């Protein structure tokens with residue numbers, strides 16, 4: 001599809017025309033809408049809602065239906081109301097982030113976020129990376145309203161209590177399927193959907209997880225994901241939702257223990273925390289702080305797990321605090337195993353081991369086999385974008401390539417080796433996907449389907465269709 005115009009009216013007042021090109025990433029589209037609304041794209045607490053004239057919500061993404069000047073969409077700019085906002089609620093999140101920052105040292109990005117949060121919290125507000133401050137704060141900032149008034153406005157907003165969105169039964173059901181449209185949701189809504197998964201598995205009740213702690217935990221997680229094109233909080237949500245979907249379509253959730261389901265949820269949620277947007281090869285070749293700390297052994301995955309457990313170490317955000325000692329020990333071991341298994345450098349090793357178990361007849365009684373099964377489920381979920389319908393999956397390829405190209409550009413500039421699959425001179429969307437789907441995804445999902453039932457129609461067939469689609473593009 002060629003580029004086309006979308007006609008909007010900001011808050012029903014200012015008319016703007018936005019040009020949508022299929023090549024734009026979701027981030028680029030959001031940033032254009034932010035510009036139209038005169039708010040900073042960096043302000044993550046801004047919630048943009050696009051409505052048709054009849055009040056129906058239109059997802060802001062690469063597939064906004066074209067309209068005309070007569071049928072303008074209405075763009076509303078709202079504050080993110082995920083957390084109840086009193087500063088006493090904010091402090092635990094800051095403390096947890098502070099602990100993460102102390103662990104990681106000054107060089108890493110979290111430090112900036114913590115400092116920013118502190119500045120606002122000490123002034124009675126809560127802004128920037130985490131997100132309950134009002135959009136007015138961003139808008140007024142650009143109009144030179146004195147800072148003190150901005151803070152007061154933010155402070156007022158923080159008094160508001162926040163109702164949980166009332167997800168319909170249809171949404172809750174759709175959440176259990178790989179076809180779920182992950183682009184329809186703002187970050188705070190995704191956080192509530194993640195919370196719902198814990199509820200639906202009965203984990204809140206069983207492990208006596210405090211609701212406020214759960215929300216602080218998710219808030220802390222959310223602001224510990226960076227705004228990378230690909231490795232961001234939405235990717236965290238996608239991976240967790242696909243894991244949840246796989247469990248439901250295969251029915252394997254009925255064979256897993258509650259602790260294993262808890263492990264899967266927490267591992268997926270934490271699996272790319274504080275991803276810097278540059279992969280392990282870059283970390284090692286550039287001798288970054290992470291490669292030094294972790295001796296070149298899965299530096300990113302070790303870091304994601306360390307950030308997760310630093311968040312969990314703080315009592316205010318420790319959703320595992322009511323587990324018994326032995327349950328906590330087991331959960332920690334398994335969560336770390338799952339996150340470390342997402343290093344694609346270990347793909348061959350894990351595939352070979354699982355193949356051995358599958359061919360011998362998978363034994364659910366063997367703890368080692370169960371451990372590997374849950375690692376494989378996380379691996380599947382992590383690389384599962386092409387299981388999703390094309391309009392949902394395709395924007396992810398653009399985002400991934402954007403991140404890859406940024407890395408290889410930097411590697412070239414720094415005189416480091418770069419991988420051909422990240423090179424903008426060599427890679428196209430189609431070539432990237434034909435290789436990845438054919439050589440990585442299909443073998444992995446087909447192998448897992450030897451153990452888990454019912455994967456053919458909802459999981460494997462969409463992957464094959466995606467392969468055909470990208471093959472047809474290579475001509």
Ligand SMILES: Nc1nc2c(ncn2[C@@H]2O[C@H](COP(=O)(O)O)[C@@H](O)[C@H]2O)c(=O)[nH]1
Pocket residue numbers: 271272342344382383384385386397400432433436
């Ligand atoms: N070419 C593609 N590569 C993909 C795709 N989905 C994932 N990947 C690669 O796998 C890793 C997954 O690990 P993560 O923890 O970093 O998310 C990712 O970095 C990519 O290298 C895909 O659709 N196409």
Ligand SMILES: [Mg+2]
Pocket residue numbers: 271272300301342343
């Ligand atoms: Mg990862």
Ligand SMILES: [Zn+2]
Pocket residue numbers: 235239271272382
């Ligand atoms: Zn990932």
